[in-house]
Amino acid sequence: MQIFFSPFSPYVRKCLVTAHELGLSDRVQLLPSNANPVTRDQDIIAKNPLGKVPTFITDDGVVLYDSRVICEYLNEMGNGSLLPSGGAARWDALTLQALADGILDGALLARYEDVARPEALRWPEWRAAQLDKAQTSLAHLQAHPALLAPGRVDIGTLTVACALWYLDLRFPDFGWRERFAAVAAWYESFSQRPSLQASWALPPA
Amino acid sequence: MQIFFSPFSPYVRKCLVTAHELGLSDRVQLLPSNANPVTRDQDIIAKNPLGKVPTFITDDGVVLYDSRVICEYLNEMGNGSLLPSGGAARWDALTLQALADGILDGALLARYEDVARPEALRWPEWRAAQLDKAQTSLAHLQAHPALLAPGRVDIGTLTVACALWYLDLRFPDFGWRERFAAVAAWYESFSQRPSLQASWALPPA
Numbered sequence: 232m233q234i235f236f237s238p239f240s241p242y243v244r245k246c247l248v249t250a251h252e253l254g255l256s257d258r259v260q261l262l263p264s265n266a267n268p269v270t271r272d273q274d275i276i277a278k279n280p281l282g283k284v285p286t287f288i289t290d291d292g293v294v295l296y297d298s299r300v301i302c303e304y305l306n307e308m309g310n311g312s313l314l315p316s317g318g319a320a321r322w323d324a325l326t327l328q329a330l331a332d333g334i335l336d337g338a339l340l341a342r343y344e345d346v347a348r349p350e351a352l353r354w355p356e357w358r359a360a361q362l363d364k365a366q367t368s369l370a371h372l373q374a375h376p377a378l379l380a381p382g383r384v385d386i387g388t389l390t391v392a393c394a395l396w397y398l399d400l401r402f403p404d405f406g407w408r409e410r411f412a413a414v415a416a417w418y419e420s421f422s423q424r425p426s427l428q429a430s431w432a433l434p435p436a
Numbered sequence: 437m438q439i440f441f442s443p444f445s446p447y448v449r450k451c452l453v454t455a456h457e458l459g460l461s462d463r464v465q466l467l468p469s470n471a472n473p474v475t476r477d478q479d480i481i482a483k484n485p486l487g488k489v490p491t492f493i494t495d496d497g498v499v500l501y502d503s504r505v506i507c508e509y510l511n512e513m514g515n516g517s518l519l520p521s522g523g524a525a526r527w528d529a530l531t532l533q534a535l536a537d538g539i540l541d542g543a544l545l546a547r548y549e550d551v552a553r554p555e556a557l558r559w560p561e562w563r564a565a566q567l568d569k570a571q572t573s574l575a576h577l578q579a580h581p582a583l584l585a586p587g588r589v590d591i592g593t594l595t596v597a598c599a600l601w602y603l604d605l606r607f608p609d610f611g612w613r614e615r616f617a618a619v620a621a622w623y624e625s626f627s628q629r630p631s632l633q634a635s636w637a638l639p640p641a
Contacts, residue, residue: 269565271572280576281538281569293527297538299504300530307522317512322498325505333486333502340545352557360474364486367476371485 232308233288234301235275236261236433241335241397242298243285244431248389249302251426253309261433268343299328302386313386320385327378327387330368331394337364338394342401362405365398369411379417384424392418392427437513438493439506440480441466441638446540446602447503448490449636453594454507456631458514466638473548504533507591518591525590532583532592535573536599542569543599547606567610570603574616584622589629597623597632 232255237243250256264284265272271282278294279286287301288294295301306313315321341361344353372378372391379388395418398405408415421427437460442448455461469489470477476487483499484491492506493499500506511518520526546566549558577583577596584593600623603610613620626632 269561271565271568276572279535280572281535281542282572283538289527293524295527295531297534300527300534303530304527319498322494322500322505322509325508326500329502329505330484330486333488337486348559348562352559354553354557356474357553360476363476367481367485367487 232258232290233260233262235264235266235278235284235286236431237264237266237284238432239400240266240284241339241393242332244396245298245390245393246285246287246301246305247429247431248393248426249305249313249386250309251429252313252384252389252424253305253311255305255309256429261431263433268347299332306386313384313389315385324385324387327385328390330371331387331390334365334368334394335397337361338397338401362402365394365405365407366410369407369414373411373413376413379414379421381417381420388421389426392421392424396422396427437463437495438465438467440469440471440483440489440491441636442469442471442489443637444605445471445489446544446598447537449601450503450595450598451490451492451506451510452634452636453598453631454510454518454591455514456634457518457589457594457629458510458516460510460514461634466636468638473552504537511591518589518594520590529590529592532590533595535576536592536595539570539573539599540602542566543602543606567607570599570610570612571615574612574619578616578618581618584619584626586622586625593626594631597626597629601627601632 234243234246247256247259250259264275266275266282266284275284275286276282278288279296281296283297285298285301286294286296295304303314315324338361341358344358379391398407439448439451452461455464469480471480471487471489480489480491481487483493484501486501488502490503490506491499491501500509508519520529543566546563549563584596603612
């Protein structure tokens with residue numbers, strides 16, 4: 232299995248964390264990429280016309296994307312239970328994943344506003360509204376402790392952890408720990424999981 | 437069942453088209469919304485902290501989002517086969533859905549650039565790169581006729597149809613039919629399905 236890799240893509244990280252949880256990390260080869268929101272990577276486009284990471288290639292040569300599809304595939308390959316197979320637990324895990332993906336979508340747009348867009352063309356209200364998705368979402372997690380119950384390990388909680396990792400990486404001044412102590416306490420413990428402590432890098436060329 | 441409704445959201449439309457295909461349309465009540473990328477809708481946020489449509493409420497009061505989760509739930513409620521239950525057909529349908537969702541993500545960002553962002557702050561290269569995702573994706577569909585094979589009705593093809601509807605709605609000058617005749621021929625036929633001919637509106641207050 233192969234995946235187009237970018238060290239700072241939270242969606243790539245989500246896939247690799249998922250693979251690690253399932254014991255599949257060693258079977259996933261990292262491929263170099265230059266995904267960029269404006270200068271599009273033609274090597275990725277040749278496999279995935281959206282030109283985005285993560286893009287994944289199975290051992291049979293089938294191309295899968297995006298991170299949700301890849302994670303579900305990995306869960307099946309590893310006979311995992313990170314995506315419950317049905318019923319309320321499945322909708323709960325998938326909706327929590329969607330919440331965390333939504334935090335990331337907003338955070339990435341705020342990041343592009345900060346570093347990709349020419350300075351004269353930046354729109355502070357847009358950036359603020361994108362980051363406010365993280366604010367209201369973390370308030371929701373803080374108010375619903377069952378969502379981050381101790382011992383809950385599924386695609387929802389793993390994606391929340393990836394979202395918090397990305398907020399820390401790109402928005403160190405966001406200061407979410409002070410406002411959402413219960414979420415911070417959960418992350419302090421949950422982020423000790425080996426899958427979240429692992430780091431990945433391309434092998435030398 | 438209830439869904440926060442916006443007549444021009446392609447993701448809401450995708451959910452309603454899916455419900456129609458499954459014979460569930462009459463059971464889904466439309467709720468008014470004012471989703472906006474900058475001025476966030478607090479009524480939606482009370483249910484879904486991302487503040488986005490579609491947001492869905494089951495008959496048991498469980499809140500589900502986003503469109504992928506809602507469509508999978510509807511498929512289960514309707515005992516449908518719009519999401520194949522496993523194997524290669526499932527990965528194929530889910531990846532085609534991700535392709536079409538990716539076209540829409542880019543098209544929505546281009547749309548926000550055109551109408552939401554103050555004119556002086558617009559970045560033509562960003563807008564072009566977002567719409568280029570549609571260009572390369574339609575080229576991919578044109579080059580892989582099996583993806584839009586006659587008679588194929590699943591969450592992938594339905595989402596492609598919603599993406600093409602949105603391109604026509606917001607970017608009438610995009611001119612994709614001239615460049616991608618096979619995709620145009622497919623859409624001409626596929627869009628005759630009652631689910632895609634249906635239209636939805638909120639009942640009078």
